[in-house]
Amino acid sequence: MISVANLKKSYGDHTVLDGVSIEIQRGEVVAMIGPSGAGKSTLLRCLNLLERPDSGRITIGDTVVDLPAKIPVRTLETLRKTAGMVFQSFNLFPHLSVLRNVSLAQEYVLGRDAKAAHQRSMELLERVGLADKAGSYPARLSGGQQQRIAIARALAMEPEVMLFDEPTSALDPELGLDVLAVMRELAASGMTMVVVTHEIHFAQDVSDRVVMMADGGIIEQGDPAQVLSSPANPRTQRFLKAVIDR
Amino acid sequence: MIPLDVLGNAIVMTVVITVSSFLIGAILGVPLVLLRTSRFGVVRVLTRALIDVLRGVPPVVWIFILYFGVSSDVIKLDPLTAAIGGLGVISCAYLAEIYRGGLLSVHAGQTEAAQALGFGQVGIFTRIVAPQAFRVCLPSAATYGIGLLKDSSLASTIGVAEIAFRATAQARSGGDGITPFVIAGVLYIALSMPLAYLSRTLDTKLRMKVSV
Ligand SMILES: Nc1ncnc2c1ncn2[C@@H]1O[C@H](COP(=O)(O)OP(=O)(O)OP(=O)(O)O)[C@@H](O)[C@H]1O
Ligand SMILES: [Mg+2]
Numbered sequence: 001m002i003s004v005a006n007l008k009k010s011y012g013d014h015t016v017l018d019g020v021s022i023e024i025q026r027g028e029v030v031a032m033i034g035p036s037g038a039g040k041s042t043l044l045r046c047l048n049l050l051e052r053p054d055s056g057r058i059t060i061g062d063t064v065v066d067l068p069a070k071i072p073v074r075t076l077e078t079l080r081k082t083a084g085m086v087f088q089s090f091n092l093f094p095h096l097s098v099l100r101n102v103s104l105a106q107e108y109v110l111g112r113d114a115k116a117a118h119q120r121s122m123e124l125l126e127r128v129g130l131a132d133k134a135g136s137y138p139a140r141l142s143g144g145q146q147q148r149i150a151i152a153r154a155l156a157m158e159p160e161v162m163l164f165d166e167p168t169s170a171l172d173p174e175l176g177l178d179v180l181a182v183m184r185e186l187a188a189s190g191m192t193m194v195v196v197t198h199e200i201h202f203a204q205d206v207s208d209r210v211v212m213m214a215d216g217g218i219i220e221q222g223d224p225a226q227v228l229s230s231p232a233n234p235r236t237q238r239f240l241k242a243v244i245d246r
Numbered sequence: 247m248i249p250l251d252v253l254g255n256a257i258v259m260t261v262v263i264t265v266s267s268f269l270i271g272a273i274l275g276v277p278l279v280l281l282r283t284s285r286f287g288v289v290r291v292l293t294r295a296l297i298d299v300l301r302g303v304p305p306v307v308w309i310f311i312l313y314f315g316v317s318s319d320v321i322k323l324d325p326l327t328a329a330i331g332g333l334g335v336i337s338c339a340y341l342a343e344i345y346r347g348g349l350l351s352v353h354a355g356q357t358e359a360a361q362a363l364g365f366g367q368v369g370i371f372t373r374i375v376a377p378q379a380f381r382v383c384l385p386s387a388a389t390y391g392i393g394l395l396k397d398s399s400l401a402s403t404i405g406v407a408e409i410a411f412r413a414t415a416q417a418r419s420g421g422d423g424i425t426p427f428v429i430a431g432v433l434y435i436a437l438s439m440p441l442a443y444l445s446r447t448l449d450t451k452l453r454m455k456v457s458v
Contacts, residue, residue, distance in 0.1 A: 095378050
């Protein structure tokens, strides 16, 4: 489903991704962990080209992006339609109601008619447990509710892959639970997911594979139980100890 | 006393000058701010210089330039057009800067979220960024509009029969020298009040809905 080959990205002379390669199967849930500055967000943002990699190749579904060649607008559009993204800071549109947040892109980008978009939006709001908030504005909702709406908004584009960048980091632990529950359900439904997270429990219970990043590269990956409980790499050991002690 | 119909015409004239020059600025300010925030450095620098020039020259000088300077044998500008044009020129520069402040206030995450949903540049601007920027601009734009209402009195210098012009004429025609100006002052305040009120209520309403 996703294939990344030798992806490189630097800001000035600071190398952030140093030739990253990874294959992700359809339906697989990958949890990405690693210290701050490891390049996790950058990798995720490169996958839907919010960030432009310097070189390498990205394949998502049928869409292939070869760098450093110029990326055709069509490719960009298809890639972003194929991969939905959920941000740490939710980024809901504050000037639109919850319903409009979910339906606008369906109409504007997918070209769905208003009625179909409305119906699909309500289904998705139902799915994340917030159908009763359809008429509210984001500012009136808790962070956990906002993040669930952000998930519904991304799902409305019918993506084949969902990318999550620390979706619960900005939330009180308690509020994060509802978001994690929605993500669990999504994983169970067979969605291909890449989740950058510090939630070790989520990684343990839900993911099929844990990928550990440090210094712009993947230093260890494998079965969650194995990587999380008996990591081979000393760097992973140190990182996990720090996360658990916190 | 000034006859009522003359007074009425003067008020209409003041409103026409203010509203027209504001609209010119509100419309032409859009392309100006787009150039001002262009991807290309040269365009940005040139637009900024243009805005500084437009704003740097006092309104009355712009009005004179248009009326006595541009208005030649070739193009004939009547006083009203020259006044509207002069104030309009300045308005585009000020409103472009007000728009820019609004655009800058929209969080970068908004653009990213829209990009991730597949919006193109036009969609991001028209559906996501501009509506949010507009709300932020509203109070400053209204304040600018009130300033413009007062600046419209400069049209009297080239003989446009608006409120200040009538007040001056009345005062000169003998009798009481102060009353016409007091009346003019009251009229300006009365005209600015609805604008101030509108801006305040809209602002509160939108803030309730949107603020984070
Ligand atoms: N726009 C940018 N300009 C310059 N440097 C950047 C930019 N974005 C990220 N970086 C740098 O790239 C490195 C990797 O950043 P990234 O956000 O991918 O890390 P991360 O693994 O997601 O960390 P965190 O856990 O803190 O989110 C960091 O050193 C960061 O300072
Ligand atoms: Mg990050």
